[in-house]
Amino acid sequence: MVDQAANSPLLKVDDLRTTFTIPAGDVKAVRGVSFSLDRGKTLGIVGESGSGKTVLARSVMRLNLGTNVTTTGTAVFEGTDVLTRSPAEMRQLWGTEMAMVFQDPMTSLNPLVRVQRQVTEHLCRHLNLNRSEARQAAVDLLREVRIPDPETRLRSFPHELSGGMRQRVCIAVALACAPSLLFADEPTTALDVTVQHQILNLLSREQADREMAMVLVTHDLGVVAGRTDDTMVMYAGTVVEHAPTASLFADMRHPYSEALMRSIPRTSFPSHTRLAAITGRPPDLIDPPTGCDFSPRCPYVQDQCVNEEPPLVETDDPTHRLACWTPVGSPEARVAFEKNLAAGLRQAVAVDLSTTRSPAGGVDG
Amino acid sequence: MDTALDPAAPTEAARRPWIRRFISKMPWTTRFCASWLIVVVGAAVFADLIPGLADPNYQGFLFGDGATNEGPSLTHFLGTDNNSRDILARIVYGARVSLAVALTAVFMGVVFGGFFGSLVGFVRGKTDSAVMAVVDVILAFPGLVLLLTVVTLLGRRDLVVIATVIGFLSIPPYTRVARANALSISRREFVTAARAIGTRKRTILFREVIPNVLPTLLAYAMVNAAVIILLEGALAFLGLSVEPPTSSWGTMVNASRVDLQINVWPAIWPSLALVFTVYSLNNVGDWLRRLRSVRSAAL
Amino acid sequence: MGSFIATRLVRLVATLLVVSFLTFLLVNLLPGDAINALIPIEAQQDQEYVAQVRAEWGLDDPMLVRYGKWLGDAVRGDLGDSIVTSRAVSSEIAHRIPVTGELMIVTVIFSVLLAVPLGVMSAYREGSRLDQIISGGAQFALSVPGFVAGLLFIYVFAMKLGWFPATGWTRISNSISGNLMTVTLPALSLSVIEVAVYTRVVRSDLVTTLKEDYILSARSKGLKDGFILFRHALRPSSLTLITVVGLNIGLLLGGTVVVEFLFALPGLGKRLLDAIFQRDFMMVQGITVFVAMVYVVVNTLVDFVYLVVDPRIRKAD
Ligand SMILES: Nc1ncnc2c1ncn2[C@@H]1O[C@H](COP(=O)(O)OP(=O)(O)OP(=O)(O)O)[C@@H](O)[C@H]1O
Ligand SMILES: [Mg+2]
Numbered sequence: 001m002v003d004q005a006a007n008s009p010l011l012k013v014d015d016l017r018t019t020f021t022i023p024a025g026d027v028k029a030v031r032g033v034s035f036s037l038d039r040g041k042t043l044g045i046v047g048e049s050g051s052g053k054t055v056l057a058r059s060v061m062r063l064n065l066g067t068n069v070t071t072t073g074t075a076v077f078e079g080t081d082v083l084t085r086s087p088a089e090m091r092q093l094w095g096t097e098m099a100m101v102f103q104d105p106m107t108s109l110n111p112l113v114r115v116q117r118q119v120t121e122h123l124c125r126h127l128n129l130n131r132s133e134a135r136q137a138a139v140d141l142l143r144e145v146r147i148p149d150p151e152t153r154l155r156s157f158p159h160e161l162s163g164g165m166r167q168r169v170c171i172a173v174a175l176a177c178a179p180s181l182l183f184a185d186e187p188t189t190a191l192d193v194t195v196q197h198q199i200l201n202l203l204s205r206e207q208a209d210r211e212m213a214m215v216l217v218t219h220d221l222g223v224v225a226g227r228t229d230d231t232m233v234m235y236a237g238t239v240v241e242h243a244p245t246a247s248l249f250a251d252m253r254h255p256y257s258e259a260l261m262r263s264i265p266r267t268s269f270p271s272h273t274r275l276a277a278i279t280g281r282p283p284d285l286i287d288p289p290t291g292c293d294f295s296p297r298c299p300y301v302q303d304q305c306v307n308e309e310p311p312l313v314e315t316d317d318p319t320h321r322l323a324c325w326t327p328v329g330s331p332e333a334r335v336a337f338e339k340n341l342a343a344g345l346r347q348a349v350a351v352d353l354s355t356t357r358s359p360a361g362g363v364d365g
Numbered sequence: 366m367d368t369a370l371d372p373a374a375p376t377e378a379a380r381r382p383w384i385r386r387f388i389s390k391m392p393w394t395t396r397f398c399a400s401w402l403i404v405v406v407g408a409a410v411f412a413d414l415i416p417g418l419a420d421p422n423y424q425g426f427l428f429g430d431g432a433t434n435e436g437p438s439l440t441h442f443l444g445t446d447n448n449s450r451d452i453l454a455r456i457v458y459g460a461r462v463s464l465a466v467a468l469t470a471v472f473m474g475v476v477f478g479g480f481f482g483s484l485v486g487f488v489r490g491k492t493d494s495a496v497m498a499v500v501d502v503i504l505a506f507p508g509l510v511l512l513l514t515v516v517t518l519l520g521r522r523d524l525v526v527i528a529t530v531i532g533f534l535s536i537p538p539y540t541r542v543a544r545a546n547a548l549s550i551s552r553r554e555f556v557t558a559a560r561a562i563g564t565r566k567r568t569i570l571f572r573e574v575i576p577n578v579l580p581t582l583l584a585y586a587m588v589n590a591a592v593i594i595l596l597e598g599a600l601a602f603l604g605l606s607v608e609p610p611t612s613s614w615g616t617m618v619n620a621s622r623v624d625l626q627i628n629v630w631p632a633i634w635p636s637l638a639l640v641f642t643v644y645s646l647n648n649v650g651d652w653l654r655r656l657r658s659v660r661s662a663a664l
Numbered sequence: 665m666g667s668f669i670a671t672r673l674v675r676l677v678a679t680l681l682v683v684s685f686l687t688f689l690l691v692n693l694l695p696g697d698a699i700n701a702l703i704p705i706e707a708q709q710d711q712e713y714v715a716q717v718r719a720e721w722g723l724d725d726p727m728l729v730r731y732g733k734w735l736g737d738a739v740r741g742d743l744g745d746s747i748v749t750s751r752a753v754s755s756e757i758a759h760r761i762p763v764t765g766e767l768m769i770v771t772v773i774f775s776v777l778l779a780v781p782l783g784v785m786s787a788y789r790e791g792s793r794l795d796q797i798i799s800g801g802a803q804f805a806l807s808v809p810g811f812v813a814g815l816l817f818i819y820v821f822a823m824k825l826g827w828f829p830a831t832g833w834t835r836i837s838n839s840i841s842g843n844l845m846t847v848t849l850p851a852l853s854l855s856v857i858e859v860a861v862y863t864r865v866v867r868s869d870l871v872t873t874l875k876e877d878y879i880l881s882a883r884s885k886g887l888k889d890g891f892i893l894f895r896h897a898l899r900p901s902s903l904t905l906i907t908v909v910g911l912n913i914g915l916l917l918g919g920t921v922v923v924e925f926l927f928a929l930p931g932l933g934k935r936l937l938d939a940i941f942q943r944d945f946m947m948v949q950g951i952t953v954f955v956a957m958v959y960v961v962v963n964t965l966v967d968f969v970y971l972v973v974d975p976r977i978r979k980a981d
Pocket of ligand 2: 053054055185186
C-alpha cells in the first residue's frame with residue numbers, strides 16, 4: 001500500500017469559493033476553503049446555521065443547482081479536479097464514488113415512489129443488476145442498516161416509515177454503490193434525540209467497515225467529538241480552525257470554536273440547539289465585514305481584529321490550523337477581554353456571566 | 366453607471382414619484398401591454414369625442430356613400446364591414462361593452478366577493494361552511510352554460526342586464542380567493558396581536574384583514590377581467606350578448622363569418638382587439654402577481 | 665379509504681340535488697312564464713285552453729311539488745319532453761353525447777400530449793430562452809378564445825388550403841376517416857386555451873418539484889436528468905394536472921358550445937343553443953342539469969384518481 005495513489009489524499013480542496021448571484025448582490029457563501037481528506041478518514045465540519053457547510057459539501061459534489069452559482073478553486077478527487085468535469089462525468093461519480101445523506105429524511109425520499117425503487121434504481125444503472133439481483137441487494141442493504149423485516153419495508157412508501165427508519169433508508173441509498181466518499185449533511189438534525197445517537201453510530205460503523213472516507217456536517221460540536229478524525233470549524237464561509245478532533249477539544253484556540261463549545265448543553269448530549277448562546281448575528285455574506293468576520297461578536301476583539309483579516313496558519317502544532325489574532329488562552333486575549341469587559345461590550349459581558357455560572361470545559365462523554 | 370452600487374442611488378430613487386419607480390420595474394412587454402390597456406380604456410371612454418371617428422351604426426351604402434367590405438382608406442382606416450359600417454368605430458364602441466362588463470364584474474366581485482370572503486375566512490365556523498357551500502354549488506355550474514341559461518331566460522338583453530348577470534356570477538370566485546387569503550392572514554402575528562389586546566372583531570376585519578386581502582384580490586381582478594372579456598366575447602359570438610345594432614367584439618366576429626370567403630378583415634380586426642386586450646390583462650395581472658409574491662416572500 | 669369514498673359520494677349526491685334544484689328554480693322563476701313558450705301570445709285569449717295547458721304541464725302546482733315530480737322522473741332517467749319537438753329530453757341528450765364527448769376527449773388527450781413535454785422542457789430549463797418562449801407563448805394562447813382560433817383555422821385550413829371541411833360532422837360509425845376529418849379543426853380550436861392552461865400548470869408545478877430535496881437526492885445517485893424528470897418529478901405534478909383537467913372541464917364544456925355553434929356540429933352545446941333560441945325550457949333545464957352533473961361527477965372521479973395514485977391519501981384512513 002505504498003503506491004502513489006494511496007499516498008495522495010482522496011480529496012484535496014484548494015481555495016474553493018462559491019457565489020450565488022441574486023438581485024440583492026453576490027452571496028459569497030463559501031470564501032476560500034482549503035482542506036484535504038485521506039482515504040478512509042473522517043472529517044467533521046462544524047458551524048452555526050448559514051456558515052456555508054451545506055454549500056461547501058454541495059460544491060465539492062457539484063450539486064448546487066441553478067444558473068446563478070459560480071464555483072472557483074479546485075477540488076481534486078482521486079487525482080482529477082471535479083470542478084472541471086462534465087455533467088456526464090459527474091453522473092459517473094455520483095453514487096459510485098461520492099454519495100450524500102441529506103439533512104431531512106422526510107423530504108429527501110420521493111413520497112410517491114416505493115422504497116425498493118429508490119434503493120435500487122441507481123444500482124441497476126451503475127452496476128447493471130437485473131431486477132431480482134437488485135432486489136436481493138436492496139434486502140441486504142436494508143438489513144445492513146438494521147431495518148427490521150426488509151422484505152416488507154421494500155414495498156412501503158416513505159411516509160409509512162418513521163423518521164429514523166427513513167434516514168436509515170437514505171443511508172442505504174447512499175451506501176448502495178459502495179462510494180469511497182460519503183457526505184453526511186446534518187444527518188440527525190431533523191430526528192428525535194433518541195434516534196440521533198443510533199444513526200450517528202450506524203454511520204460511524206459503516207464508515208469503519210467499508211473504509212470509506214466521510215465528511216460529517218453538523219452545527220453541533222458534540223456530534224463530532226470522538227467520532228471524526230479531524231474537525232474543521234467554519235464561520236461565514238471560511239475555515240477558522242482546523243485540527244485533529246482530539247487536539248481541538250484538548251486545546252480549543254478560536255473564540256468562535258470556544259463559543260460553539262459553550263453552547264453545547266451539558267445534559268442531553270447531541271442536541272438541537274440553534275446556538276442562540278452566541279451573542280450577535282452572523283455577518284452579511286453579500287458585503288462581509290473587514291478584518292476578522294467574527295470580530296463583531298468576539299469577546300476578545302481588539303483593534304487589529306477589526307482592521308486586518310487573520311490568515312489561516314499552522315500553530316506551533318503543525319496539524320492545528322487557526323485564523324485568529326487573539327487565540328483563546330493567549331495573553332493578548334486575556335488583556336483584550338478585561339478591556340472589553342470593562343467597556344461593557346455585550347459579548348464580553350455575556351461570556352463573563354455564563355462562565356461564572358458554569359465554567360466552560362470539556363464535554364462529558 | 367451602476368446605480369445599485371451608488372450609495373446615493375436609493376434615496377434618489379425614493380424621491381422619484383412612486384408611479385415612475387413602479388413603471389421602471391416593468392419588463393418592456395408589460396409596459397407595452399399596460400399602454401395598450403390605457404389606449405383601449407381611453408378610446409372607450411372618450412369615443413364620442415374622438416375627432417373624425419365615424420358613427421358606428423352609419424351604413425354608408427344605403428345612402429350611396431361607400432360600399433360594403435371596403436378595404437382600408439383615409440375615411441375608413443380599417444375598412445368597412447358587410448353592412449358598410451366603419452370597422453374602427455365599431456371596435457372602439459365595442460370596447461365599451463367589453464370594458465363595462467369587465468368593470469362591473471370586477472367591482473361586484475371585489476366588493477361583495479371580497480367582503481364575504483374576508484368575513485367568512487376571518488370568523489370561520491358555521492357562517493363559513495354555509496357561505497362556501499353556496500359558493501361551491503354555484504361554481505359547480507360550468508360558467509358559460511350557466512350564463513347562457515340565465516341570460517336567455519331573462520328575455521331582455523341590454524348592457525345593464527348582461528353586465529349585472531356576469532357581475533353576479535363573478536362573486537363566487539372572488540369569495541373563494543378572498544377567503545383563502547383571509548384564512549392565512551387571520552393566522553398571522555399582527556392579527557393575533559390585535560386579538561390579544563382586545564381589539565374589536567369588526568375593527569380587525571376592516572383594519573387588518575381586508576386591507577391585506579385587497580392587493581391579492583386586485584391582482585386576481587386583472588386576470589379575472591381577462592376571463593370575463595373572453596366570456597362576454599363568447600356570449601356575443603353566440604348572438605346572446607347585448608342586442609344589435611350595439612357593437613361588441615364578439616358580435617363583430619360572428620357577423621364577419623358570412624362574408625369570410627370574400628373579406629377576412631372584418632373578422633381579423635375585432636379578433637385582434639379582443640386577443641390583445643385579453644393578453645394585456647393577463648400579462649399585467651401575472652406581473653402584478655409575481656411582484657406581490659416576491660414581496661410577500663421577502664417578508 | 666372507505667370513509668373517504670363515502671364522504672365524497674355523499675357530497676356528490678348533495679351537490680347534484682342542489683344543482684338540479686337551482687336549475688329548476690332558475691328556469692321557473694325568471695321572467696317569461698313558461699306558458700309563453702307553450703302557447704303563442706296571440707292564442708292566449710282562449711282562457712280555457714290556457715288553463716288546460718297549464719294543468720297538463722303542471723304549471724299550477726306549487727314549485728316544490730313540481731320539483732319533486734321532476735326529480736322523481738329525473739332519477740329514473742326521464743328529464744321530460746321537449747316543448748318544441750316533443751321528443752324525450754334524455755334521448756336527445758343521449759343522441760348528442762357521442763359528438764360532444766368525442767370532441768372533449770380528443771381535445772384533452774391532444775392538449776395533454778402537447779402540454780406535458782412543453783411544460784417539462786420549460787421547467788427543466790427555467791429562465792432560459794426556451795422557457796421564455798414557451799411561457800410567453802402559453803400566456804398568449806391563453807388569450808385566444810375558441811371562436812377566434814376556430815375562425816382562423818376555418819379560414820386557413822378549410823377555405824384556403826381545403827384540407828378539412830369547414831363545418832359539419834361525420835359520425836364515427838359512418839366513417840372513421842371522415843370522423844377524424846370533422847373532429848380535427850374543432851378539437852384544435854378548443855385545444856389552444858387548454859394547451860396553454862396545462863402547460864402553465866405543468867411548468868409551475870414542476871419548477872417547485874424540481875427544487876425538492878428528493879430530486880437533489882436522485883441526482884446525487886447519478887441518475888440521468890431525463891429519468892429524474894419523468895420518473896421522479898412528473899409523478900406528483902401529474903396529480904396536479906389531473907385536478908386541473910377536471911376543474912377545466914367546466915371551461916371546456918363552455919368552449920364546446922361555442923365551437924359546436926361555429927362548426928355546426930350536432931352536439932349537446934348546439935342543442936342547448938337551439939333550445940335557448942326556441943325558449944324550450946324543458947330542454948334547457950335538462951341539458952343544464954346534465955352538464956352540471958357531468959362536471960360534478962368528473963371532479964369526484966378526479967378525487968378518486970388521487971386515491972389511486974397518491975399513496976399518502978390511500979393509506980391515511
Ligand atoms: N441557492 C442559493 N441562493 C442564494 N444564497 C444561498 C443559496 N444557497 C445558500 N445560500 C446562502 O449561503 C449561505 C450558506 O448556506 P448553507 O446552506 O451552506 O448554510 P449551512 O451552514 O448549511 O446552514 P444550516 O445549518 O442551516 O444548514 C446562507 O447564507 C444562504 O443564505
Ligand atoms: Mg446546511
